[in-house]
Amino acid sequence: MMRIGFICSEYPPDRAGGIGSFTYDLAHKLAEHGHQIWVIGLSDRDARENDGPIHIRRIRRAARQQHTYLEAFRDRWRLSRVARQIANQQALDVIEAPEYNGEAAFFHFPKRTRCKLLTRYHGGCTSYAAMKGMNGSRLSRYFEGRTIKSADYRISVSRFIEEYTRKSFGKEGRADITIPNFVDTEIFAPVPGMVRDPHLILFLGKVSVNKGAPQLFAALPEIFRQNESAWVELIGPDSYDGPGGTSLLSHLMGQLDSRWRQRIVYRGAVKREEVQTLYRQAGCCVFPSIAESFCIAAIEAMACAAAVVVSPIIADGEAVIDGESGYICDPQDRQLLSQRMLWLLEHQESARQLGLRARERVIERFSLPTVVRQNEEFYQKCVLQEQIR
CATH class of the missing domain: 3.40.50.2000 (Glycogen Phosphorylase B;)
Structure with a gap:
């Protein structure tokens, strides 16, 4: 059994997006397998909640009309401070954060801390700008670059996005492993007798x-x-x-x-x-x-x-x-x-x-059991490697 944290500011119902849906599904499947899960993210409100077996800590972000460069730094600093507190208090084994938007830019766990930071490449602002041949936001590049550099281990959802992340951030953008996203093949399945429209x-x-x-x-x-x-x-x-x-x-x-x-x-x-x-x-x-x-x-x-x-x-x-x-x-x-x-x-x-x-x-x-197992095995590998060190 592992104690796993996720940094996610899109966790439902807050600003539900692709990363939020991914985190929700993975967190609940890991909890079904006996792991203890915490989700920490920025929100429009401060809250401590439970979503079934999932422990949620929401941290109020600066209001949009007040959101300056300084507030962007403050939001990430508050997020990192609370995440470190939870990691220490709950003895987390790993915390996973997306590289997108660089919300883990100021995560600096001391070397003696058992908790390790994993960054998953879902496709950051910088990588998408590179795909379009654009420079993108310098602030996003700074935050995403720091998030990637701070990570102990890196996961990519595809080889394609890892390639653009490496092009944008150099050798530090190399992923340790590629684990694709998943789909629930019991929900997304053909139905006997349903006729397709051939047009x-x-x-x-x-x-x-x-x-x-x-x-x-x-x-x-x-x-x-x-x-x-x-x-x-x-x-x-x-x-x-x-x-x-x-x-x-x-x-x-x-x-x-x-x-x-x-x-x-x-x-x-x-x-x-x-x-x-x-x-x-x-x-x-x-x-x-x-x-x-x-x-x-x-x-x-x-x-x-x-x-x-x-x-x-x-x-x-x-x-x-x-x-x-x-x-x-x-x-x-x-x-x-x-x-x-x-x-x-x-x-x-x-x-x-x-x-x-x-x-x-x-x-x-890409089925849910297959990909969840791949994530579990990689988390365990990260924890064991740290214990060996």
Whole structure:
């Protein structure tokens, strides 16, 4: 049994995001395995709470209207002070913090302290800026750099994000291990008897440049010309990646021929249960991201036995084997992107077989039991190495 802490300022219900959902699921699974768990994070309020077996300590952050550079430093200093107190009082073995936003920038445990700091690369502000060829915020780079440098051990959710972290921070950005994110393959699963729509292309994710929305829209006219029944459903929030910070969805829709627009349905964000149904109904799912640390949506779709078309950064040499568990396609190649989606729509039995093999691969590599076990084993290795020292 280990005593494990997580630094997470998105832990539900506070500002729930991808890192918050990941931490919630992992923390509860570890608790089921008998480990004791603490979650410490910045919040809009001070609170000591329990989420079932999870102990939560929320620390009030500076109000947004008062948030200056100085307050950003103070927030992280208060967070590190409280986390050190909890680590000492509760005799924690490890504390894990995301590199994103650098909230563990001022964690300095004395060498005699048993608790070790792990940093997990989910995809920081600096890495995403590098993917876009931009410099990014100097303050974010400073905080994220200090978080990475302070860590005793480093985990990356994909080889792709580790590569950009190393490019941004040098040799200190090298991860000790790559452990992917996970999906609950009992929840995300095909349902016997559910019939797929052979004309439906599903895009799930933020309508943004990072998610490859412009590349998808560039491929649609060819699809619509060749398949008169094909239509697209967009699930996820809009972004302000359009010209001058405007709506990207409105910009992309405006560039399409008017006859194609009625074949695109924008649903916005939907509940998790509805997402599962959509994965099971789609003729194919497309994830043409150009910047992504780990696309959990693609893994969820594969777990539901959907045929997927993904970009190389999502495949990452692990998630998708081209032609076996999905198709890998450079999103900049609009002709190939449209051909892959058209082929899947027009060859539904082959797409079904592709989807079944995709689910097998997810169960083998990304299922909750598999990935939780990998995390447990790595935590234990870190603790044992420290005891050996």
